[in-house]
Amino acid sequence: xxxxxxxxxxxxxxxxxxxxxxxxxxxWKDAHPGRKVIGYMPVYVPREIIHAAGMLPLGILGGGADxxxxxxxxxxxxxxxxxxxxxIELAITGRLDFVxxxxxxxxxxxxxxxxxIWQLLFKDKFVRYFDTPQNFEDxxxxxxxxxxxxxxxxxxxxxxxxxxxxxDINNSIVVYNENRAWVNKVYDYRAATPWNAPAAEVYLLMxxxxxxxxxxxxxxxxxxxxxxxxxxxxxRDNCRVTLIGTFCEQPPLNLIKSLEMAGCYIVDDDSMxxxxxxxxxxxxxxxxxxxxxxxxxxxxxxxxxxxxxNLEEKGNYMLESIRKRGADGVIFAAPSFCDPAxxxxxxxxxxxxDAGIPYITMQYAENSGQMQPIREQAGTFADSIKxxxxx
Amino acid sequence: xRTQDVVKSHSQLLQKEMISRNYDRITGGEAKVSSTFVPxxxxxLLMCFDIANNxxxxxxxxxxxxxxxxxxxTNAERSGHSEDVCTYVKADIGMMEKGNxxxxxxxxPNPDMLLLSYTGCFTSLKWFELLREQYQCPTVMLHVxxxxxxxxxxxxxxxxxxxxxxxxxxxxxxxxxxxxxxxxLREYLRKSxxxxxxxxxxxxxxxxxxxxxxxxxGGVYYMGPIFTAFRGTDEAIDYYQMLRGEIEQRxxxxxxxxxxxxxxxxxxxxxxxxxxxNWTSFREFWKMFYEMGAVVxxxxxxxxxxxxDYDDFRHDPDHPLATLADYCLGVYTNRNLPTRVDMLARxxxxxxxxxxxxxxxxxxxxxxxxxxxxMREVEKLTGKPGAxxxxxxxxxRYFSAANVKNRLESYFQMIDQKRRAGGSxxxx
Ligand code: SF4
Ligand code: SF4
Numbered sequence: 001x002x003x004x005x006x007x008x009x010x011x012x013x014x015x016x017x018x019x020x021x022x023x024x025x026x027x028w029k030d031a032h033p034g035r036k037v038i039g040y041m042p043v044y045v046p047r048e049i050i051h052a053a054g055m056l057p058l059g060i061l062g063g064g065a066d067x068x069x070x071x072x073x074x075x076x077x078x079x080x081x082x083x084x085x086x087x088i089e090l091a092i093t094g095r096l097d098f099v100x101x102x103x104x105x106x107x108x109x110x111x112x113x114x115x116x117i118w119q120l121l122f123k124d125k126f127v128r129y130f131d132t133p134q135n136f137e138d139x140x141x142x143x144x145x146x147x148x149x150x151x152x153x154x155x156x157x158x159x160x161x162x163x164x165x166x167x168d169i170n171n172s173i174v175v176y177n178e179n180r181a182w183v184n185k186v187y188d189y190r191a192a193t194p195w196n197a198p199a200a201e202v203y204l205l206m207x208x209x210x211x212x213x214x215x216x217x218x219x220x221x222x223x224x225x226x227x228x229x230x231x232x233x234x235x236r237d238n239c240r241v242t243l244i245g246t247f248c249e250q251p252p253l254n255l256i257k258s259l260e261m262a263g264c265y266i267v268d269d270d271s272m273x274x275x276x277x278x279x280x281x282x283x284x285x286x287x288x289x290x291x292x293x294x295x296x297x298x299x300x301x302x303x304x305x306x307x308x309x310n311l312e313e314k315g316n317y318m319l320e321s322i323r324k325r326g327a328d329g330v331i332f333a334a335p336s337f338c339d340p341a342x343x344x345x346x347x348x349x350x351x352x353x354d355a356g357i358p359y360i361t362m363q364y365a366e367n368s369g370q371m372q373p374i375r376e377q378a379g380t381f382a383d384s385i386k387x388x389x390x391x
Numbered sequence: 392x393r394t395q396d397v398v399k400s401h402s403q404l405l406q407k408e409m410i411s412r413n414y415d416r417i418t419g420g421e422a423k424v425s426s427t428f429v430p431x432x433x434x435x436l437l438m439c440f441d442i443a444n445n446x447x448x449x450x451x452x453x454x455x456x457x458x459x460x461x462x463x464x465t466n467a468e469r470s471g472h473s474e475d476v477c478t479y480v481k482a483d484i485g486m487m488e489k490g491n492x493x494x495x496x497x498x499x500p501n502p503d504m505l506l507l508s509y510t511g512c513f514t515s516l517k518w519f520e521l522l523r524e525q526y527q528c529p530t531v532m533l534h535v536x537x538x539x540x541x542x543x544x545x546x547x548x549x550x551x552x553x554x555x556x557x558x559x560x561x562x563x564x565x566x567x568x569x570x571x572x573x574x575x576l577r578e579y580l581r582k583s584x585x586x587x588x589x590x591x592x593x594x595x596x597x598x599x600x601x602x603x604x605x606x607x608x609g610g611v612y613y614m615g616p617i618f619t620a621f622r623g624t625d626e627a628i629d630y631y632q633m634l635r636g637e638i639e640q641r642x643x644x645x646x647x648x649x650x651x652x653x654x655x656x657x658x659x660x661x662x663x664x665x666x667x668x669n670w671t672s673f674r675e676f677w678k679m680f681y682e683m684g685a686v687v688x689x690x691x692x693x694x695x696x697x698x699x700d701y702d703d704f705r706h707d708p709d710h711p712l713a714t715l716a717d718y719c720l721g722v723y724t725n726r727n728l729p730t731r732v733d734m735l736a737r738x739x740x741x742x743x744x745x746x747x748x749x750x751x752x753x754x755x756x757x758x759x760x761x762x763x764x765x766m767r768e769v770e771k772l773t774g775k776p777g778a779x780x781x782x783x784x785x786x787x788r789y790f791s792a793a794n795v796k797n798r799l800e801s802y803f804q805m806i807d808q809k810r811r812a813g814g815s816x817x818x819x
Binding site (some may be wrong): 005074075076077079080084106107108109110112113114115116117118119121128129131133134135137139140143144147148150210229242304305307308309311314334336337338342343344345347349350363 | 477513517519532549553760
């Protein structure tokens with residue numbers, strides 16, 4: 001294990017985060033002729049299959065807070081969230097020119113329609129709208145999903161002029177199981193000692209996982225945990241919150257920092273759910289597509305983009321995460337104009353009210369600049385929680 | 392223009408009467424009631440169980456046209472719903488808070504089931520989850536996959552049929568106490584197909600010059616029976632026959648499209664329109680068009696419940712469940728953008744339109760996300776200028792009459808210029 005310091009690791013991640021030309025992914029591609037890169041958007045794609053094809057899955061999460069969007073506004077109206085306009089900006093300014101294919105998961109109509117924009121504007125690229133089932137019965141949604149996975153596999157085989165064997169996918173399943181295990185360890189570690197793993201660091205660490213090859217990302221997390229443990233950072237009198245709503249368009253890093261600075265340790269969140277979408281290890285023997293399907297149907301995270309067939313179960317995933325991570329309250333931070341996040345929120349709020357768990361709501365765009373109101377709101381929230389728990 | 396108060400044809404009166412009859416049935420207390428959505432709605436299947444079909448979008452439209460939706464929306468916002476989300480949802484939730492009164496003045500009963508036909512719109516999923524919280528009634532999801540590559544696949548069709556067999560039909564049986572009879576379904580589907588033939592005939596008459604009908608503002612009335620609770624009934628067959636007769640008559644007389652103020656004296660501009668209309672100022676919006684001599688010869692909104700003319704879909708009684716699946720899969724907003732572009736470009740060419748006008752709806756990502764690209768693509772394919780206006784469905788705060796009028800005026804000027812030049816300059 002390396003002896004890199006937290007500072008070194010975090011600055012490495014920060015560099016990846018700030019690089020909207022994806023130099024690391026380009027280098028990976030250039031290292032061997034014929035390598036392919038597949039971009040994917042939130043919330044979930046089975047990266048195992050892309051990996052098994054010898055390709056690099058590259059998470060595309062918009063242009064971030066600092067990218068100037070010049071052309072994007074000619075593609076999207078002002079009342080549509082920001083992630084599609086900055087993503088199209090990335091594409092038409094050539095920053096995604098090395099990306100051989102894009103996957104658009106079924107998360108909302110904006111990303112769904114974006115698959116069509118890619119079909120219209122980037123005709124030479126592989127485009128896959130990735131539909132996951134909203135029916136979770138094995139013979140119904142499961143059968144549909146397995147076939148979708150077969151079609152994805154066939155599409156990648158054609159693109160890469162290769163065959164992807166079951167053994168290849170099973171090997172990749174092992175690699176991703178390990179990656180997920182370390183992601184969960186980082187999350188557990190942060191929940192246990194949030195002062196030693198600030199939310200902004202964990203965020204950057206996970207963002208690096210959107211770009212780096214999975215094996216490298218796993219090593220990075222191992223290094224980070226070891227390095228974080230070697231450092232003793234002062235514990236502050238913060239409250240503990242779960243951050244909900246950040247599963248697609250990303251909050252500015254400053255927002256995450258501001259919440260902690262205002263007195264809220266983030267002990268769980270729903271950013272980059274792809275890294276921990278599947279809640280259990282996927283079996284690495286047998287039919288891998290069946291196994292991935294079973295994992296999706298029966299052991300996957302909940303989010304606003306997924307239907308909950310059982311009214312009684314609605315919100316339990318959130319409540320369980322609050323319990324497990326020992327959160328005192330919830331901060332709903334949703335991207336402006338995000339139907340899934342904003343329409344789910346009142347239902348989640350009701351669960352919290354029923355359970356007597358405090359919450360606040362706020363909206364952001366990936367380029368929101370003004371953090372003062374957010375700091376004030378979060379500060380007041382933290383104070384009220386502390387008061388509430390002291391009484 | 393011959394000006395009268397509001398001119399209504401026999402078919403329009405019949406249509407109005409049909410819609411109010413459905414409200415009477417829903418609120419009458421005898422029939423079981425299912426709420427479901429317009430896109431890809433399964434009316435024939437609901438009929439097999441004598442379940443009345445209540446469509447919350449139609450309720451929101453009715454409230455908007457009666458100028459009631461604004462208050463409902465602000466009420467929903469006060470109770471915690473964001474300003475940013477689809478206003479149909481908020482109008483519906485706000486209506487509940489105001490006693491859930493149907494347009495006939497009677498209270499809506501709580502639905503006996505929610506049929507979440509998840510077709511062409513993600514927001515519908517959240518909408519019905521919200522309704523389920525309120526009504527706590529049996530809810531069934533029908534997930535219709537997105538036809539992302541332009542054509543539905545066998546896997547998609549099989550998935551829908553399985554959901555119908557395993558989940559949707561059993562719940563309908565349970566709610567209604569009626570056993571599913573596939574022959575009854577076939578019979579309804581046969582009737583659907585008959586009405587659909589006349590409907591397509593009607594849509595295609597606007598290829599004529601002048602167009603005897605307006606296929607957007609007028610079109611929403613014409614689509615009423617087929618997209619709501621009447622597809623599969625004899626009444627729908629009769630309605631579309633009556634409509635056909637009226638249009639034949641108009642053609643014979645060489646009349647331009649009918650408007651609320653009578654027949655347009657002259658047809659100056661022919662447009663294809665993409666996107667739903669604004670409902671809060673529907674009449675005022677329409678007037679801006681007919682006063683300037685503009686008729687809409689084709690619109691995508693008249694395909695929102697299902698597409699019949701583009702690839703000749705008709706309900707097929709020989710494959711009753713598969714045809715329901717195909718119907719859902721083919722809904723306009725369930726088609727990928729290249730298909731939507733192709734459909735629009737074909738409409739512009741085949742209906743000899745002057746161009747494409749997009750009414751972009753703030754509420755509706757399903758329609759709106761990507762429309763700017765679509766407009767440019769259609770311009771490229773047709774050589775005709777496009778124009779873009781922005782309004783909302785049922786939120787009066789987002790209808791700016793002056794802005795819309797200005798945009799339309801400049802658009803018509805651009806068309807005039809282009810005609811004079813005889814060239815094919817595109818809109819900027
Ligand atoms: S931020 Fe919300 S609305 Fe925008 S693309 Fe993501 S999920 Fe869709
Ligand atoms: S988002 Fe559009 S399609 Fe969906 S419910 Fe709202 S208006 Fe209808």
